[in-house]
Structures are given as C-alpha cells and as structure tokens.
Amino acid sequence: MKLLSAEQTRAADAYTIQGEGISSTDLMERAARAFAGWFENKFQPSEQVHIFCGPGNNGGDGLVVARLLHERTYGVQVYLVGEQDKTSQDFSINLKRLPEALQPKHIAKSADLPALVKSSCVIDALFGTGLNRPVTGIFAQVINMMNESGATITSLDMPSGLYTDSQTPEEGAIVQANHTVSFELPKLAFLLPQHEQFVGDWHVVPIGLSQQFISEVASDLYFTTQQDVHQLIRPRKKFSHKGLYGHALLLCGGYGKIGAAVLAARACLRSGAGLLTVQVPQAGYTVLQTAVPEAMTLTDKHRKHLSALPSNIDTFDVIGVGPGLGTERVTKTAVGQLLATVSQPLVIDADAINIVASSDKLKAQLPKGKVIFTPHPKEFERLVGKVKNDYDRLQHLREFCTEYQCYVTLKGSHTAIGTPEGKVYFNSTGNSGLATGGTGDVLTGVITALVGQQYSLEEACLLGVYIHGLAADLALSTVGSIAMTASDVIDHLPKAFMHLNQPMP
Numbered sequence: 001m002k003l004l005s006a007e008q009t010r011a012a013d014a015y016t017i018q019g020e021g022i023s024s025t026d027l028m029e030r031a032a033r034a035f036a037g038w039f040e041n042k043f044q045p046s047e048q049v050h051i052f053c054g055p056g057n058n059g060g061d062g063l064v065v066a067r068l069l070h071e072r073t074y075g076v077q078v079y080l081v082g083e084q085d086k087t088s089q090d091f092s093i094n095l096k097r098l099p100e101a102l103q104p105k106h107i108a109k110s111a112d113l114p115a116l117v118k119s120s121c122v123i124d125a126l127f128g129t130g131l132n133r134p135v136t137g138i139f140a141q142v143i144n145m146m147n148e149s150g151a152t153i154t155s156l157d158m159p160s161g162l163y164t165d166s167q168t169p170e171e172g173a174i175v176q177a178n179h180t181v182s183f184e185l186p187k188l189a190f191l192l193p194q195h196e197q198f199v200g201d202w203h204v205v206p207i208g209l210s211q212q213f214i215s216e217v218a219s220d221l222y223f224t225t226q227q228d229v230h231q232l233i234r235p236r237k238k239f240s241h242k243g244l245y246g247h248a249l250l251l252c253g254g255y256g257k258i259g260a261a262v263l264a265a266r267a268c269l270r271s272g273a274g275l276l277t278v279q280v281p282q283a284g285y286t287v288l289q290t291a292v293p294e295a296m297t298l299t300d301k302h303r304k305h306l307s308a309l310p311s312n313i314d315t316f317d318v319i320g321v322g323p324g325l326g327t328e329r330v331t332k333t334a335v336g337q338l339l340a341t342v343s344q345p346l347v348i349d350a351d352a353i354n355i356v357a358s359s360d361k362l363k364a365q366l367p368k369g370k371v372i373f374t375p376h377p378k379e380f381e382r383l384v385g386k387v388k389n390d391y392d393r394l395q396h397l398r399e400f401c402t403e404y405q406c407y408v409t410l411k412g413s414h415t416a417i418g419t420p421e422g423k424v425y426f427n428s429t430g431n432s433g434l435a436t437g438g439t440g441d442v443l444t445g446v447i448t449a450l451v452g453q454q455y456s457l458e459e460a461c462l463l464g465v466y467i468h469g470l471a472a473d474l475a476l477s478t479v480g481s482i483a484m485t486a487s488d489v490i491d492h493l494p495k496a497f498m499h500l501n502q503p504m505p
C-alpha cells in the first residue's frame with residue numbers, strides 16, 4: 001500500500017471528486033460517515049461528545065460528524081475555535097446544516113475554554129492535512145486544555161498540530177490523542193516512533209478515494225499489508241528436494257553468545273532453508289549440534305571467536321553473518337575477507353554491522369546489490385552517524401541504501417525497509433513483545449532462509465520482516481507481550497507461514 005503526502009492526499013480528494021462527478025461536500029459527508037461509523041463501534045450513545053472544530057475542512061468534517069452523532073442519539077456539544085471570518089466553504093455549508101438543537105459555542109479567547117474532565121469524550125477536528133504552520137494562540141490553548149484534561153480524545157484524520165509528512169516545529173501545540181481515525185490510507189507521521197504520544201492507536205477507514213489515482217501517483221513510501229505479502233509468498237513445489245530451497249551459511253556466535261547462533265539457525269530452518277550450515281567457534285560445537293540437529297556445524301579453529309571463513313564458502317547460496325559474533329580483531333579480519341571475496345548475497349546483522357560501521361574501507365568494499373543490513377536504531381547510527389529525529393533517520397536510510405546499493409531493515413515498531421532505489425517500506429506486523437534479546441537473531445535467520453530460497457533481496461526483506469512480526473503477533477495469545485522470548489517467535493513461525501499460505505479472504 002502506498003503512503004501519500006498531504007499534498008498528494010489533497011490531489012487524490014480533488015481527483016475523486018472530479019472523477020465521480022460529486023461535490024466536495026459529498027466527499028466530506030462520506031468521510032464523516034466513515035468516521036462516525038468507527039466512533040459508534042467504540043463509544044456508547046450515552047456519552048456526551050465534545051467536538052472541537054477548526055476553520056478548514058477538518059473542522060467541516062467535525063460538523064458533519066456532530067450532525068450524524070446527534071441523529072444517532074449521542075449528546076453532542078460543538079465548539080467553533082478561532083475567529084469565524086475565514087472558514088472554508090464546506091465548513092460554512094455544514095455549519096448551516098447543523099441541527100438547531102446543536103447550538104455551537106465559540107472559543108475565541110481563554111475565558112471561552114470549557115472545563116473538560118477526565119471522563120469527557122472529545123473529538124478533535126481542529127486541523128488535518130491542511131495544517132501549514134505550528135499551532136499557537138487560542139488553538140494552542142484549546143489543545144493544551146484537551147491534553148491536560150485527561151479526557152479520551154479521538155482525532156479526526158490527524159492529531160491537530162502534527163504535520164502529516166515532515167518534522168513538526170517544536171514551538172507548536174499538538175493534540176495527544178488516544179485514537180486517530182484517518183481516511184483511506186495511513187499517514188507517514190503515524191509510523192514514526194517519535195509520534196506515539198500524539199497519534200495513539202491509529203485506524204484507517206475507507207472513503208472511496210480514487211484507486212486509479214493512488215496506483216498512478218508517484219510515491220516511494222509504502223506500508224506493507226498482508227495482501228502485499230500474500231502476493232509474494234510462493235508455495236513449495238510438489239516435486240521438491242532440499243536443493244531447491246538453498247544452502248544457507250550462518251557465521252554466528254562467540255563465547256558466551258552461542259545462543260545467538262542457535263536462535264538464528266532455528267529461525268532459518270523454520271523459514272524453509274533447504275540446507276543449513278552454521279560455523280561457530282569451537283566452544284559452540286556441542287551446543288549447536290545438540291540444540292539444532294538439523295543444521296550442519298563447522299567449527300572455527302579459534303575456540304571463542306570467528307577468525308576465518310570456511311574453505312568451501314563458494315558452495316553456499318546465501319550467507320548470514322553477525323549474531324553473537326563479537327568484534328575481536330580476528331573477527332574483523334574475517335568479516336573484511338568476507339566482503340572482499342564472496343559473490344553470494346549477504347545478510348549482515350549485529351556485530352557484523354558494528355564491524356562494517358567502524359571502517360570506511362569495509363563500507364567501500366560492500367558488494368553492490370547483494371547486501372541486506374538488519375540494524376536496530378543504535379547500530380544504524382553507527383553506520384550513518386547521529387540522527388536528529390525520525391525524519392532525519394529516514395533520510396539517512398534512503399541515502400545509505402542508494403549510496404551503497406544495499407537493503408536495510410531498520411528495526412522498530414514499524415520496521416522501515418530501505419532499498420537501493422530509495423524506496424522505504426514500513427512493516428505492519430509486530431508488537432512490543434519483540435523488544436527483547438534474540439529477536440534480531442531470529443530475523444537474520446528468517447531473511448537468510450528466504451534469500452536462499454531465491455526470493456529477491458527486496459522480497460526477502462519485506463516477507464521476512466512481515467512474517468517475523470506476524471509470528472510475534474500470533475505468540476501474543478499464548479505468551480503475551482511481557483513474557484515473550486525470541487524462542488516463542490521461532491515457535492510461531494510455522495503458524496505465521498501457514499497463515500500467509502492460506503487464500504486471502
């Protein structure tokens with residue numbers, strides 16, 4: 001699914017209005033109806049609903065919602081915020097359509113602010129995608145009052161004050177919503193961790209924007225849905241043999257961190273690798289052979305660390321390197337040798353990322369179009385330098401991927417996958433249970449297995465990140481998010497693959 005900027009969303013609205021031969025108030029009615037439908041499922045008509053409307057079409061939506069909820073027997077109080085001399089046309093039309101019973105109150109100065117309490121139910125319809133500067137003055141006072149009241153706030157389309165697709169200046173007030181209900185597509189701002197306190201739980205309701213426009217408009221930002229991933233996954237062939245699904249090599253584990261190799265290996269096997277060889281330091285031999293009998297184990301000549309590449313390295317289809325590796329000198333040398341000599345695709349994680357990050361020479365040796373990095377945000381900063389905020393991080397992600405012609409899965413609550421063409425895909429699965437040691441090792445194993453099965457590097461990233469998150473989501477019902485371990489994620493990979501292999505409803 002594509003993500004559109006605020007400007008593109010306006011263009012999609014205009015295109016839909018023109019294409020369907022409807023008026024903009026018709027589209028507003030549709031949007032408000034979709035919002036009200038969501039609201040009715042969430043809140044009882046016994047609630048007194050306070051709706052704060054700004055001067056533009058977001059406020060216009062708020063007025064229509066007020067009318068619809070009134071018809072559906074909710075108690076509604078409408079507030080019109082700011083001077084009323086510059087309201088949008090559709091706002092004015094819908095103000096006239098407001099039933100007489102709903103006498104709006106005007107809020108032009110602080111003395112007009114109502115007293116909300118914790119139990120109040122608020123709809124924030126101050127500003128949406130048309131916000132064009134930081135929110136100050138009476139609007140900021142209303143927002144601060146809402147935030148401080150502790151009321152349950154549902155933002156219409158956007159939390160007012162938050163920019164849709166660029167960094168919001170610090171001086172502006174921003175609504176801290178419990179829920180944000182947005183139209184047709186999620187907004188980029190929803191997917192960035194720095195906005196969690198503003199966006200709350202977000203939901204998207206369809207309003208029938210032109211699919212033709214959306215499919216044709218140029219955007220390099222995507223949100224990976226189940227449908228997207230379902231199209232990628234390939235069932236196994238009837239006349240299968242293990243050679244068809246790749247021979248993966250994992251270079252993982254160091255003294256005290258052999259578990260990382262075990263997790264990556266188990267995840268790799270649970271993700272369909274035909275054959276798997278794991279090279280570990282001598283200290284890991286018995287552990288690996290016992291914990292993962294399906295994998296072949298090679299031992300390094302070093303007892304505690306990786307120090308050399310296997311002599312038969314050419315025979316593998318894909319190499320995953322990094323989990324538990326450590327950054328000893330001997331290991332750095334071996335990683336350098338790997339980058340300089342191998343021709344297979346590489347999945348580079350954890351300490352292998354740290355090793356690459358520590359040397360411009362190694363970065364320059366990265367084979368083009370063959371590398372997937374799987375950093376968490378700290379490892380990513382080691383690769384690209386300190387970032388200022390989430391938008392800056394995205395910019396660095398694009399630049400790094402295009403400069404080094406590589407793929408990066410930047411782990412987070414919506415893992416962002418960067419491609420050499422500068423595209424960014426945000427993942428839609430996963431939960432806070434993944435914030436625990438070892439889940440990154442699992443992801444490395446999953447992606448390595450998928451590359452071995454001849455998925456393109458982009459497909460392997462999209463599919464791997466989605467399935468990893470889905471496995472964690474499926475684990476929620478049995479272990480919950482607090483108790484979840486990396487092994488639980490591996491244990492739920494089979495269900496996740498089965499889930500995706502089923503026909504879509």
Ligand SMILES: NC(=O)C1=CN([C@@H]2O[C@H](COP(=O)(O)OP(=O)(O)OC[C@H]3O[C@@H](n4cnc5c(N)ncnc54)[C@H](OP(=O)(O)O)[C@@H]3O)[C@@H](O)[C@H]2O)[C@@H](O)CC1
Nearest residue numbers: 013028031056057058127128129130131132133134135157
């Ligand atoms: N287009 C459609 O058909 C559909 C659109 N839909 C809905 O419309 C929303 C977008 O509406 P929009 O474009 O009117 O912008 P909106 O967010 O209401 O704000 C603009 C107003 O605010 C003002 N203003 C801006 N910043 C300000 C600030 N910091 N402080 C103070 N004032 C500020 C600005 O005034 P000005 O800049 O002229 O001073 C202008 O008056 C969208 O989110 C969705 O809810 C849906 O109904 C589907 C159909």
Ligand SMILES: [K+]
Nearest residue numbers: 124127156158
């Ligand atoms: K809003």
